[in-house]
Every structure is written in C-alpha cells, then in structure tokens.
Amino acid sequence: MRGSAAEITRPLAPTTRPARPEGDPPASQDAPAPAPLDDADPLDADPLDADPLDADPPADPLDATPAADDSPLAPAPAAPPAWFLALTRAIWRRPARWWRPLDWAAALLLLAAVLVPIGPGSNDLFAAASAARAVYRYDRALAFYAQAARLHPRDPRPACLTGDVLALQRLAAPAIAAYQRCQALGDSDPNVWLAMGDVELARGAPDTAVSDWRRAAASGSWTAHRRLAALYESQGRLDLAAAQWHALPTTDDQALTQLGLIALSLGDYPTAQRDLVAARQLGGYHAQDALDQGFVLLAAAAPQDEPDLAQLGFTFLQNDMPTFARAPLERAIAADPTAGPPHAYLAWVEMLAGETAPARADETIALQLDPSESFTLFVAGEQAMAARDWQTAIDQFSAATESDKSNPLLWSELGRAYLGEYGYVQAELNLDQGANLGDDPSYSVALLQFYVDYQVGIYDGRAAHAANVALGRWPTSAAVRDLAGQIYTLMGQTDQAEAIYERTVEVDPGDPRAYIHLGRYALQHDDLVTAAGELRTALAISPDGPLAPSVRALLAPLAGVAV
Numbered sequence: 001m002r003g004s005a006a007e008i009t010r011p012l013a014p015t016t017r018p019a020r021p022e023g024d025p026p027a028s029q030d031a032p033a034p035a036p037l038d039d040a041d042p043l044d045a046d047p048l049d050a051d052p053l054d055a056d057p058p059a060d061p062l063d064a065t066p067a068a069d070d071s072p073l074a075p076a077p078a079a080p081p082a083w084f085l086a087l088t089r090a091i092w093r094r095p096a097r098w099w100r101p102l103d104w105a106a107a108l109l110l111l112a113a114v115l116v117p118i119g120p121g122s123n124d125l126f127a128a129a130s131a132a133r134a135v136y137r138y139d140r141a142l143a144f145y146a147q148a149a150r151l152h153p154r155d156p157r158p159a160c161l162t163g164d165v166l167a168l169q170r171l172a173a174p175a176i177a178a179y180q181r182c183q184a185l186g187d188s189d190p191n192v193w194l195a196m197g198d199v200e201l202a203r204g205a206p207d208t209a210v211s212d213w214r215r216a217a218a219s220g221s222w223t224a225h226r227r228l229a230a231l232y233e234s235q236g237r238l239d240l241a242a243a244q245w246h247a248l249p250t251t252d253d254q255a256l257t258q259l260g261l262i263a264l265s266l267g268d269y270p271t272a273q274r275d276l277v278a279a280r281q282l283g284g285y286h287a288q289d290a291l292d293q294g295f296v297l298l299a300a301a302a303p304q305d306e307p308d309l310a311q312l313g314f315t316f317l318q319n320d321m322p323t324f325a326r327a328p329l330e331r332a333i334a335a336d337p338t339a340g341p342p343h344a345y346l347a348w349v350e351m352l353a354g355e356t357a358p359a360r361a362d363e364t365i366a367l368q369l370d371p372s373e374s375f376t377l378f379v380a381g382e383q384a385m386a387a388r389d390w391q392t393a394i395d396q397f398s399a400a401t402e403s404d405k406s407n408p409l410l411w412s413e414l415g416r417a418y419l420g421e422y423g424y425v426q427a428e429l430n431l432d433q434g435a436n437l438g439d440d441p442s443y444s445v446a447l448l449q450f451y452v453d454y455q456v457g458i459y460d461g462r463a464a465h466a467a468n469v470a471l472g473r474w475p476t477s478a479a480v481r482d483l484a485g486q487i488y489t490l491m492g493q494t495d496q497a498e499a500i501y502e503r504t505v506e507v508d509p510g511d512p513r514a515y516i517h518l519g520r521y522a523l524q525h526d527d528l529v530t531a532a533g534e535l536r537t538a539l540a541i542s543p544d545g546p547l548a549p550s551v552r553a554l555l556a557p558l559a560g561v562a563v
Helices: 005-012 082-098 100-115 122-134 138-151 157-168 172-184 190-202 206-218 222-234 238-246 253-266 269-282 285-292 295-301 306-318 322-335 340-352 356-369 374-386 390-403 408-420 424-437 441-454 462-473 478-490 494-507 512-524 528-541 548-558
Strands: none
Touching: 122 138, 122 157, 138 157, 138 528, 157 172, 157 190, 172 190, 190 206, 190 222, 206 222, 222 238, 222 253, 222 322, 238 253, 238 322, 253 269, 253 285, 253 295, 253 322, 269 285, 269 295, 285 295, 295 306, 306 322, 306 340, 322 340, 340 356, 340 374, 356 374, 374 390, 374 408, 390 408, 408 424, 408 441, 424 441, 424 462, 441 462, 441 478, 462 478, 478 494, 478 512, 494 512, 512 528, 512 548, 528 548
C-alpha cells in the first residue's frame, strides 16, 4: 500500500534533534558536547544521507501509553545490539547515493498518486446511472454507461444496460445495436435475447422477435416461453401457444389457466376442466380471474348447442381474447346457421384480424337474421365508420342505444360518428353520456379530448366541469390529468393547470407530456433552471417522439443552463 504524504516526505526532514521545549530539565553535566558542524553549504547536504535511526520519531498520540506505564516498575524495552545498528546504517546509506535519481522519481510518483484524485470506478458509474434512471434522466444514464465502457472496454454490462435505456426511449435500432455489442463482449444472459425480442416486436418485426425469444427460451428463460405463447395467442395459433405453456412447470398457475382456456376454445372440455381446476388449487391471480369471468363454469357446462357456444365466444370477446372466440363461434354457426348473434360476433373477430371481406359477409347475414340486436348494430356502425359513411354509422349506433341504453361504448361511438358529420352539439351530448356511464377512464378521456381538439365549452365552464368530474372519478389516470391541464391552460388558468401537471408527474412519471407543460410554465416565470430540467427530462424520456422537435426548440436557448 502506498504511504501517506508524511511518510513519503519524511527523508527530507532535518536529521538534527529538535531543540528542547521550554521547561525541560537542563542537559546532564556528564553529557558530551555536540560535535561542531562542518562549513559545507547546507544546500549541498544529501537528504538521503539522513539516518532515520538517528532521529527521534514524531510523537503519535495513538501510541501514548497509559499513565501506569510511566511507573518506574514498567520494564524498559531492550536496545538492539550495536552490530545490528551499524549494519543497518551501512545498508541504508550507501545504495542511497547510487540510486538517488530513481528514488527521487519514485517519491514524486507516490506524491502524485496521493494528490491526484482517483476517478470513479464501474460500480460508482452504475450506481449513478441507476439513480439517473430512477428520475427518468435517461440521457445522464447513457453518459454514465458510456464512461463505464471507456473505463473497462471489455465489460459487457455497459452495453447491456445501454440497450435497456435505449429500449425505454423506444429507439429500436440503437437498442438492438447495443444488445449486440453486449453479446459480442461475451454476455450470454438469456435476458439479452428476451429484451431484443421485445424491441423487435415493438417496432413491428414479430418474426425476428420470435427468433430472439426462442434463443432466450433455449437458454432457460421461462419469460421467453410466456412471450412466445402470448404472441401465438394473438395470432390465433393456439396449438403453438399451448406448446409454449407446456414448456413451463406444472406448478405454474398462469400456464395451467391458459392451457385450460385454449382447450375450452377448441372444445376439449375434459382437458379444460382438468387444467382450470388444477390452476384453482394452486391459487393465484390468473386462476381466480378465469373463475370470476365465468370460464370455469363454462368448461363444466361443456357447451354443445348454439346459445351456449355463442355465449362462450362472447365471453372471450368481453375479455379481449378475440382469437379464442373464433372456434366456438364457428361451432355455434355450424350448430345453427340461422342464429344472428354468432354471425355478428364472428364478424367482429374478423374485423379485428383485418379480414374485411369475411367480416362484411358475416355482418350482412347477422343484419338479415337479427337486425335489432345491439351488438349486430354496433358492428354495423363500426364498419360504416371505417368506410367514412358517417350517416349510416349514426343510424346504426342510435338504434343500438335504443336497445341497450346503459352501454357506454355505444354512446361514445355515437358521439364519434357525429363528429364525422361536424355535429358538435350531438357529439358532446353522446360523449358526455358515455363518460357518465363508463366504468373505465377511456370514456372520460374521449370527452375531454373532444373539448381540447375542438375547443368548445372552454369559456362557459362546460369543459372545466367535465374535467373536474373526470379528475374526481379517475384521479390516477395520467391521460385524464393531462387533458384536464390542457383545458385549464386554454381557459387561461395556468396556476391550476400547473398544479394538475405536477400531480400528473407523480401519477405517471414516465409520461413526457407533463414535463413539457411544466417546462413551458417555468419559462413563463423566467425560471430557467427548472425549465431546463423539466424539458431535458421530457426529451430524455422520448428523444424521438412526436413532441421531441418542439422540446428541442424550447431547449435551444437553455443550452448553457446547468441542471
């Protein structure tokens, strides 16, 4: 270990004994007189010739002994033999003259090592990056990872973690490149393949995602099996999904529940009952949800005729599982081709899958067989809106609300149809009705978005009233809070809007919109430091999003502001 600065400079200290402090007793009369000093210039004296054994060491308070040790009864330490002292002096003094330049260089190097600050290590940089990520300053986190990579260029961790941050920023190509560097440096963690698959799916490359996830699964990642199963389910490839769920342990309640639902969809009721019951015995969220939604009872009923099969298909639709609904609906139509609802349900499944022609054919049959059924009218209205046939859509949704007055989706879609015809009054009334009936924030978001987009109801308080109602019902919805803040901004009540956005950051700190609004308000108050911090956070969260250019424009004059 390198010595302290005092230890390094100790040979430069004078070798003569220091004068006695005042109060010391006089020297003994028997003590010899000091030898006379030479006439040599003291600057010519070699400090390396100084003998440390001839000098009193500096007093160290930690070496002080208790008072009891000063007793005359305390034994005196034995002095080293004279021959040992002579030999030590000879060894110390002679080579010092020969190696004087090297000793000086060593002393200077040691002194520099002590005085120059030691930079942060990798762990310090990783900790700093983690702290930056916690407050969504992804730009700072990337800078720390880059510094760690320069410090240890063969360490794969900075590249892996850089990929994670770039994925959070939705920068797909740079994230993939970072993950590939991570793997090239020797990281064989299956989570890298898993993350690469997630990025590929997000940028619309499901085949590449499947390839990456398969590699992760082959390396032992259970999460990769879940990713593959979910993707296959969304594609309607239930047999491939079942194979992935079977790869998980038999004690996995999610795997058992999904296997039971796949079997239920395909009409294998004994397997469905067995798997769903086994999942229930394990407990867990997935099995409980299957019970709450009625799937366990449907499996026990083993539906065979049209009404029960249609109900099974509709239950899958209600739970956002359209690909599971297809097989039972096709069996329902086969059991009774004259029943209207199964045709309408199947038309909706086909619409969601992008199968336009089959969807129109099934919907035409459904309207012929049961033209007053609300879901049939809903599908007809959605098809009309997709074709921008606004009046037909209004007619279909209006008829649907007559038969199902408490359905918020029908009222909200009727409002959207009126917007296509520029019927703002009717649109507001129907969107408001949907928001009042809705059991989730999406209907309130649709109403508030209408006020923001078309700027109606701003000056007479209607928009503010809707915003306050929505905030009261959905206080944790970031979308509701963002739109409510925009409404108050349009009203000129920026203090109220600013308070809403501050709360929005607490509700959803990963949403860049609130930071942008807060940054703009800070600019209005000439608080440049706060403005720079808020806007840089927004840009760090979404450096390539649709709002990024405007954020960069706001930040340009703040380039010199340190945050």
